[in-house]
Amino acid sequence: MTDADAIRRAAAEWVWLPRDSDHVVDGMVAVRYPARFGGGVRVSAFDREGTADEAVDAALERARDWGERRTTFWVGASDRPTGLADALLRRGAVHEDTVTVFALALDEATPGESPGVTVETVRTREQLRDVDAVNVPVWEQAPLDEAGLDAELRELEADWSAGRGFRVLARIDGRPVSTGGATIVGEFARLWGAATLASDRGRGAYRAVLAERLRLARAFGASTALVKGRVSTSAPILARAGFRTYGEERAYRVDVD
Helix, strand or coil, X not given: CCCHHHHHHHHHXXXXXXXXXXXXXXXXXXXXXXXXXXXXXXXXXXXXXXXXXXXXXXXXXXXXXCCCCEEEEEEECCCECCCHHHHHHHCCCEEEEEEEEEEEEHHHCCCCCCCCEEEEECXXXXXXXXXXXXXXXXXXXXXXXXXXXXXXXXXXHHHHHHCCEEEEEEEECXXXXXXXXXXXXXXXXXXXXXXXXXHHCCCCHHHHHHHHHHHHHHHCCCCEEEEEEECCCCHHHHHHCCCEEEEEEEEEEEECC
């Protein structure tokens, strides 16, 4: 597996740009999320000159330009300038979430068995409906409409054909209960979007989704799995599966005046 600094850099460069979002890259990555995901602005991947306060000011000004009030800053050890968390807390920011950065060499992956859980690669419109049945309650987002399903399927097919990524779905007794995706970027398989229905947690569904993603990632040519696991949910499972930790990223919310 690659060295720790390269893993941390790869984690810091990982930014999600949802379909139909606006984004600007200018010493940071600012993304205006579509209404389907609750709107607001996410800012991350800071790499700019000047002070932490100047960086925060620039991000908040971008949110104002977009007419958005809620701004979420994701802050990690690789950010420049340093001191962003302190600058945000001085402004009354609320700490909302923490993820641990994990990585694992795929030839060392041993996620274990999940009796009673079946897992499948998502390739059809009907499977995407089942994925949405998991994502909507877990992520508190709006369901996909017909046009959204069409767009998701086109993206899914294009990523699979190009070897860029995939999504999997786990079922218990035929019911969709857990899902997650992966994107291949160089040697890294970025594992994202893992969600399990609250009523079915603790039954091995997340572990089954993880195992299938690791298997497929290796088949797609990746050598290292990279994932950001929520401290309150997936992080303990990832640690038990052999993933090593490479720091944390924290989310702070600021409401723009």
